[in-house]
Structure formats: structure tokens, C-alpha cells
Amino acid sequence: MHTPHPPRPTYPPRPGAAPGESDESLAALLRAQPEGELAQSIPLLFARHWQPTYDYSVICLASKAQVASMVTAAAFQQILDRLKRSESAVALRPQLLVTVRDTVRAWSAEDRISDVLPELRKPAGGRGMRATKSLTPENRKLAERSFQALPGLAQCVLWHTEVEAEHISVPAGLLGMDPDTASAALDQAREQFRQGCVRAHRELAPNKDCRYYNRLLDVPIRRGGALLPDVQQHLLECRFCRYAAEQLSHFEGELGVLLAESVLGWGARRYVDSRPGRGHAGARPGRSGGRRPRGGGRHRLLSQFPTGGRRAPHSGWNAKAMLTGAGLVTGAGLVAVALLATLLVTTMWSQDDGATDPSSPGASGTNGPSAGPSAGAGPQAPPAGSSSPPPALPTLPGETRLRNLAADLCLDIKGGKAKSGAATKLVACSSAETQQWSYEEDGLLRSVANPKLCLDSHVDAGVVVLGGCAAADAKRGDDVRYDLTVRGELLPRWHEGLAVAPSSKDPNADVVVKIRDRTDEQRWLTDGSTASPESLSIAGTGAPSTQSADDRPAEGAGAGHPGEILSEDLVTGSDSDAGSGPAPQSVVPLSVHESTETTV
Template sequence: MLTPHPPRPSRPPSGAGSGESDEFLAGPLRAGSDAEASRSAALLMARHWQPAHEYAAICLAAPGPLAHMVTATAFHQVLGRLALGEPADALRPRLLVAVRDTVLNWAATDRITAVLPQLAQPAGGRGMRTAPAPVPQNRLLSERSFHALSRPEQALLWHTEVEAEPPAVPAGLLGVDVGSATAALDQARETFREGLVRAHRELAPGKECRYYNRLLDVPIRRGGTLLPDVQDHLAGCAHCRHAAEQLGHVDAALGVLLAEAVLGWGARRYLDSRPGRRQGPARGGSTGSAGSGGRRRRGGRRRAGGPGRPARLVTAVSARRPPGAWSSRALLTGVGVASAVLLATVLAVGAWPDGGDGTEPVATDAVPRPASPSPTGLPAAGRPGPLRDAAGRCLDVKGGPEAGASAVLAACSGSATQRWTYETDGLLRSAAGTGLCLDSHADAGVVLLGRCAGAGSERGDDVRYDLTPQGELLPRWDRTLALAAGGDRTGAVLVVKVRDGSAAQRWTAA
């Protein structure tokens, strides 16, 4: 006689054949029928559910139904954005960050904690709520460097260094051959290191720190001793001391560094939960993980155009994207398909066992996130001025300057609605109305004029932006996006798009 509830598998199924990349599976979410989108969502969830669910249990300090709810919500958010056109490369770290942010958001909402008291665990939701920031200050440079990598580079580093998997795993997720992935891996590590050095220089609080930039990198890269005056400087400068520590981790413990920089909260426990780390030697990832192939040589920088050049990997991944993945039809269809994604997500709740022992994770120490340095090239606080895109149009407000008005690209006229200030804490403030700022999170990708909000408030990141050296404006709530015009004609609305480094996403002061 058949039992009404057959045993559940200890691990989710593999989800797809070896020839199906995450990007290939995401195609029907954007331009397929509801049935096709539901099947794609199920396959992607089968691949990534278990790690996301285990991290949810870590963030909550206990497994159980609430961990299922958090994981399902994270999948709904991330897959919904894939349906709107975001690429599916490096899906794992994005899902984990969505899990963390979901727990943090719920734990900070009194109405939710009243009905879900499990969020009050001191080492879980309550601890995350009281921590100054999920990622500690001594990992902010690495966080910035990781998010500046291309998506294929992020996937390669995350799966080999953090998940401790062989290069064949991220190669399959990216839809490239193992040889190309292996060749690109060393270059990805070098690019990450260079990004860390660049972040130290760009965010340096003073000229002296910029002077010591290379004096930190070169000796640490070669395994030598820092000069005495550099050591004296480190004793009194937290910014440079944190940079030196992170540079030292690139060769010795890159997996730990990446997990702490991207996840922050519960990073060490997540590392310990990875099957590849339980089977292999060192926890650091770089020197002994399953995917590293032994200790890397120091200073082995590749020439441009060498066998590990990441552009080849990016090209290979792009070539395997299903036709129409970036078409306008896909973007329009994606909104309607989101309901199918949600249905598949809800069906996954309870599909696999909790796993884990329910012990409480050790919270990562966190300190307040510093304000962005005062940038150059945009109108500074107290000196409002216009913002131009690459086509020479000025950022304007449609209609009167009031909360809810659309931001548009108009012919430059010098009017008050075309005058803005970029403040030191990242606010983009309108000079046309008191207390009005640019809000990129209020209306599903369309940028509006909204009320300014404090840095620590619920909407603080919705109205704040990071300015890159290239002139891109990245929303604080998701730095993989950038402000850009929604069309080529004058009067086009301002939207958020997936950051692609193009000139169309760059801004200058007139």
C-alpha cells in the first residue's frame, strides 16, 4: 500500500542537464508561457534551494517553517528580477544576499515579528536588527571589489572559493567548457585583487593613504615585510589596516574573505556548511579548496589577452543566452510571468527537509558603514546644477516638483527642476522642492521624485546612490543596477537597468 506522504529526498535533484546554464533556464521566465516559466523556476530552485535554505536557517538561528518562508521569498524576489531582464549569472550569491536581507527586513518590522516570534532569536533576526550593518567595515573594500567584477567572474570565484567546488560546477552554471572556466579563474582572482587595491585608493580618507596604496599591495603580494613607515601608518589608520588585512586574505583565505564581504552575517557558519569544505582540507578556500588546485603563485599577473582573459568567458556566456533574452518583448512579458515564478516558489516550501542541527550561528562583528566620500564631477551640496546623460539631455521632473512626479530626460533649459545636488552621504536632492530626492525603488524600476530619508531609515538606500569613477549612479539598495534613460528620445523616463558599463549609464555635470 502506498503511503500518502512518501519520504522526501535528503538533497534536491540536480535540476538540469549539464548543457543547461542558469541563463538558459532563465530564458522562459522572460519570454515564455506561464507553464514554461513555472518549469524554469522549478529547475533553478532545484539547483540553488538547499544552500539558500541552509543560510536562511543560519540567519534565523534555527531551521523550521520560517526558514522555508524566507527562502521562498528570496527566490520570488530574485527570479522575479530575472523575469524583468536581469542576467542569471552568479545566481547563488544573489540568492544568499536576498535571504539575509529578507530576514533583516522582517526582523525590523514590528508587525511581522508580532506574528513570527522566531525572528527574535538573539543570534538570528534580533541580532541582525541591532547590528550596525550586515557587512563589517573591515570587509567593505572586498565587497566593493566583488560587486565590480563581471557576473561570470563572480560565479567562478564564489563557487570555487566559497562553495569549494571544482571549476566544472561554475562552468556548467555559466554554460562554458571547463577549460575556459579554469583559464579565467586565475584572472578573476587577479581582477578581484586589483579591484581591492583600487577601492582602497578611491575611498582613501587622505593623501597619505593614497601614497601608501602600492606600498601595501606589492610587499603583501610577494610575501615580504612592510616598510617600517608603512607599519607606523597602519597603527593609526583603520582604512589602510583593513586594506592590508584583506589583501593578505586574497592568497591565504579568499573563500573566507568573499563570504564575509558578500554575506557578512553568518558567513563562517555558511562556509562550514558547504559539502566541499567538509570533504576537503583547509577552510580558507584559496589554498586547499576543491576548486583551487593547490596554492597559487604570488604575483602571477597575466598579460592582457592571455589565456585567462575574462572577456573570452563573458563572450562565451553571452553566446549561449537563449534568443530574445534581452528583447523588449522579454522585458514586457517578464512582469506577467512573475506570478508563475511565485507559484513555483510557494510550491517549494517544505519540499526538502530542514537539515542542520539548529545551533545558533556566531554573528559577524559589524560596525557602522561610512558615508561615501565627496565625489567630483557631480553638483555638490550647496551648489545645485544640472546632470547630463551621454546624449546631452538633462535630468528633469515631469510636471511640478512633488513626491511621485516622474524623473525624465529633457532638453537642457536651466530650469529649477533640472538642478540637483549629489550630497556626501549619497543623496540626490532636487533643488526645486524642499526635502525631495530621487527615489529609484518606489515604482518597480521607474525613478520618481520622493521624500528624502535618513541614512538609517527603511527608505534610506532607496534615495541614495554610489557614484563610480566612470560616472555611473548605482542605487544603494542594489549596486548591480544603474540609473539610465528608458529610451532614446527627449522626454524618456528615468529607470534603473542592469549595470552594463555602457556610456548610456554615465552622468556628468553640465
């Protein structure tokens, strides 16, 4: 099966045939061409923009079949028609890519088209795009609004340098200007883009408090200083402002991921990673001051707020620096972790022999629920003043059925036999061994019926099947690993915006991955606790340990990947979507021996 990742071209991007001949001038020739004559500007525009547009078609379709070329050609036809009607050609590349995305979505919605082009039905492609409500993530709305308001010249230089990772001479050629002028335009465009995000935050603010904090967010983030304590507290309570702070934090370094996710949404990170210039990081000639080094000086906010994708490759986490000038909005992340840890310890601690860990905060006179694992199942926090570092959040394996909340049916293996390549489906819940699963500390979802096999959501273009379990650092490591959210969603680590879900709520429905939309169809319950939206799902069976402010996040479920779509409600190291609902009330380990049910 083809994967949604396109091959990396081996050639550098081409700015066009004739130096100084801008896209806009080629479009003018197209408009002036007499009816019925071949426009000579068309092959020049194709030479400049065909390959990246085709690459994105492959990503949107999750297929390199002929239909990718058909979608690319259709997108060009639509754009050329607009150019003939005197629309601007200044920022042609993002226009073409958005048209590709919209074409795939529109075609997949037509049964007549998908009947003859079955590649449109892939869950990781057209079918998934059709199912999603909005292709722009909620935490990219401000950047989307800001980019759309930019003049075409600013859009062009930003897109080609930041997303395409091309030399400044490339957008200069597309614009018909010299590289020095384009470089100055790039610096101005970055500032315009940032100011647009700040303005969008102020204009779209849901209440006067958010408008009040507008400048209190903007100035410290720009200067790399710490936020005021009341601003940090507000970030814990307000998702809108938390998203705004995260978007503003991108301006200290590269903007490629932020721009792509804002404009494209679907497959944005894969498109960014597939760009030929991405392998040549560093300062670019013609750009004032070169590129700001990633990770130098200020810390990216994304490294403190967990995201909905893969685990961060750099797990180092200095909480002390988060409250100083070296930490950017990061005090909020520290307070979030401390708040969550306190809640977990004081109200949800699984006890050993009915006694609360005396070293835990709130141990005095506070007993947690007794539904936890047996004594010794989870590590204990060290005594105060201990020189040894406290343990990471435990994620011990547990066996359970996975029941879909919307369908009230359980995840099972097609054919009743656990073998490699076997698909999964929804069936009536039973005691069958093929309905038993084990979620392990590193995110593996293992079949109890055949422990050598794990759930693989990538090998078959988004259809969830059984595949061989793989080490975390293996090429297929992310294909068989999932992060858990407090809502009970299973998020595959190979794609930042998908969630495991049935194709329908009917019995025998295939289990696939879809665009994450936070509906009940994407929530899973286990044998052992409540289905309340406020119940914390747990990464395995261990209760959370108490962590000091200097602890780094656990390496298991829930750790994020910098730059990917923000998901603040992952279990490990998250702020648990603070402010958007009641505080978590209970946590129950994965167990097949309990009589109630819980979200995973």
C-alpha cells in the first residue's frame, strides 16, 4: 500500500524560466492571449509550481496513483481560470495548494466520482477530509486570519522562505524583484503577520478579560520575558488566549509549521517536512540577520504545552527557567503541571493498603478512591528533600476491552483470529480474547490474543489493522503507538490531527483513523470506570506519581512534538484543558475486573 508521504524531490526548486519574469507578468500574458491560441505563459507557470502542487496532492490523497496528477491538473485549471478573470497571481503557490485540498474534499463527497476513483475513499485521504468539520485547527485561527489579510507580496515571501524553505532569490524571481528588496520585504512581512495575529486576538476575543490581556501577552512574548502571574493564571483558564500565546511563540524562530497549518490544515506538517530545502537548514543568504537559531535564547511554548502528535525529540525540561526571562509564557505550563499533579494526588491517588502516601501533598486526612492497583503497582513519590529524582508518571500495561462510546460496541479482530494484517471492526462486547487489548507505557496498543501484534493505523492507509509491534525508535515505531487524551481519544503518533474511530456506528464497521473532531465516535471506554467527560483517561494502569517542579514530562503517552497541532488535553504533562470544564474527579486503572467503565 502507498503511504501518504511523498518522495522527496532530488532537485532544487525552480524559480522559473526567465529571470525577472514574475508570476504576475505571466498571468498578464495569459489574460492578453487571444481566444483559442495557446498561452505561452502556461508551461512556464507549470514548470514553477507543478511539482510542489503534485506533492501536496499525494499527501491529501494518501496515494501516488494517477488520481494525484488528475487533482493537480484540476487545481491548475481552476487557478488559470481565475487568473484569466484578473485575479492576482502574486502568491500563486499557497493558492494552488489550497485548491488541491478543496478539490480532493469536493471530489470525495461525490459518490459518482469516488466510485471511479476509489483512492478518494482512503480514511487518511479524501474520506477523512470529507468527515472533518473544519480543515483549519482551532489553535491556528488567528494565524489563518492574519495570513489572509496580508498583501500578496508578503504572502509570497513568507510562504516560499518559511514553508518551502527556499532561498530568498526564489520568491524574488517569482515577484520580479532583486533578492535584497525581497529580503527587506520578508522582514516586513514577518512583522505584519505577527501584528495581524495580535490584532485577530483582540478582535475575536470572547470577553473583555481576553482583550485586556492582549498586550500583556504580546509584549513579554516578543521580548522573551516572563509573563505576569495573573496572565499565567489566565492562560490556565482560557483556551483562546492559550492558543494565541502558542501561535505568537512561533515568531521567535521558524514560521513554516505555523503557516502551513494555518493555510492548509490537512497534511501541513507532512508537506513542510517533504520540501527539498528543508534538509538545508541554517541562515539563508539575502535575509537580514539570517535565521534565528531554533532553541536559542527563548524556549518555544510548544515544548511546554503538550501537542496532539508525536513525542518531543528533546525531552529536557528545566522548570526553573520557565519562570524567568528564558521562559516564554512557560510559567503557565509549570503552573498547569503543578495544578494537575495536586489534583491527581489529593483526589485521585490509588492507595497502598488504604493509606495515602505520606509524602504526597494533601495526604493528611485525604483518602483517594480504592479502585487503584494492588500495593506496589505504582511508584511512590520520594520523601521531601530526597536527592534522588522522583520517578516519571507510571504507565504500566493493563488488559481491557475498548468500547466505542457512540456505538456501544467493542473493538475486535476481523475473522476472529489475531494474525498480521487482520483488520479490526466493531462488534457486540463479549469475553472473547480478541477483544482484549493492552496499552503499554510507551504507547503501544498490543493484542492480548497475540502479544507479538499491535494496532497499526498507518500501514493500510489509515485502516487500523494488526501489525508487528515495533520499538519506539524503529521506522514503524509511531505507526503502532498512540497518545491518550482525557476524553478517551486515541491519537496515532504518526499523524498530528487524526484519531482512532469506527467508519460508522453499525456492527462490523471498520475501525479507521479520522480527522480529530472531539465527537463521541472518537472516544473509547475501558472495563473499569465512568464515561464522564471529566474522567481522566490513564496511560496504562499506574496512578500518577507526584512530580517536583524540576521533573521532565514522562516519555510515554501524551508527550508532544514541537510544532504540531496543539492538543492540550493529553494525559501526561498536560494542563488538562484547564478552564474548559470541571476538574477531573476520578481516575480508575485499566482492569477487566471492575464493574463500571472509564474512558481510555
